[in-house]
Amino acid sequence: MQDFEAQLEPLSGRLRSRVAEGRYQEARGALRDYCRALRDTVAALPRGDPGVRRLEDEWRRLLDETRRRVLAGRAHAGARRARLAATPACRRCYGDGLPPRRTREWLA
Numbered sequence: 001m002q003d004f005e006a007q008l009e010p011l012s013g014r015l016r017s018r019v020a021e022g023r024y025q026e027a028r029g030a031l032r033d034y035c036r037a038l039r040d041t042v043a044a045l046p047r048g049d050p051g052v053r054r055l056e057d058e059w060r061r062l063l064d065e066t067r068r069r070v071l072a073g074r075a076h077a078g079a080r081r082a083r084l085a086a087t088p089a090c091r092r093c094y095g096d097g098l099p100p101r102r103t104r105e106w107l108a
Contacts, residue, residue: 014034038059
């Protein structure tokens with residue numbers, strides 16, 4: 001059982017790192033690789049092995065953690081986009097720009 005866990009650990013680490021970096025296309029491939037390895041691992045275990053339950057629990061934890069991180073990343077990106085859309089174009093390109101002048105400053 002330990003070799004199977006050792007085989008799955010780098011794959012789950014790769015999935016976690018891709019999601020943490022926001023590289024979702026690569027995370028999709030890492031998830032596919034992890035699922036394939038997990039399926040092969042479970043198929044290799046004898047029927048009724050208690051290790052299947054442990055692998056299932058680990059899979060659920062990984063899935064929940066990944067889902068939470070993806071949702072948090074999407075919310076963060078949405079908030080950044082909303083802030084960007086709220087800033088005037090001149091401030092985005094040129095910093096704060098000049099302060100607005102009053103009417104008397106124009107006349108002088």
